[in-house]
Amino acid sequence: MPGSSARPALARGAGQRLLIVAGDPDVAELLSTTLELAGYRVVAVAAANDGMALLARERFDLAVVDATLPDVSELGRTRPALARRPPVLLLIDYDSLDRIVPELGLGERDYVTKPFRVADILVRVQILLRGTGANPARSGALSYRDLVLDDTLCEARRGPRALDLTPAEYRLLRHLLVNAHRVLSKEQIGRYVWGDHRGGNAIEQLVSRLRRKVDQDAPGLIHTRRGFGYWLGRADTDA
Helix, strand or coil: CCCCCCCHHHCCCCCCEEEEECCCHHHHHHHHHHHHHCCCEEEEECCHHHHHHHHHHCCCCEEEEECCCCCHHHHHHHCCCCCCCCCEEEEEEHHHHHHCCCCCCCCCEEEEEECCCHHHHHHHHHHHHHCCCCCCCCCCEEEECCEEEECCCCEEEECCEEECCCHHHHHHHHHHHHCCCCCECHHHHHHHHHCCCCCHHHHHHHHHHHHHHHCCCCCCCEEEECCCEEEECCHHHHC
């Protein structure tokens, strides 16, 4: 199971410009330091209104916003015009999930719950940037280390080796890849792959077939968290 420490090798940037909006100085410093070490350029402000003013004047590839700031709710009502609406990663309290995402007027959104792991921040930032073209990775492709899944061609590769996947295996791999370093339950996997919950044996057999193809003659990326589900990542460096 992944540990609580982050290693920038999980999800490195290529100079993309990120805006951090966090009122807690410790949170702002942690995020700024982590993201800068991971290869991003970071600007941090303490108030949501200041962040929106910056977005109206300057170009950012992504914004990380603490949704618990008192002035975040104002943004849904003011909605100043932005020349470019970057994706936003929200930091929220777990008990606020039922009223998640005030209408920020930004682009694509994702969230992590507080207290968060910096490893999750790095992964979610990378995934959001892929959708904007700001990430140098090829458009339409998801990747983790030498594992690449190309949605445009519906193909998967592990290094130079093509993976001959069935449609169900492809959907499972995509779900694991998009949620790298997150444990997915059998119910979550079944609903994503087949649209309904399947018995445990069906999912175990599907995971086993996919693992044989992905991890053949290479460090294992697909792992079991007994009693909880499955996750994708490098256990030797992320545990």
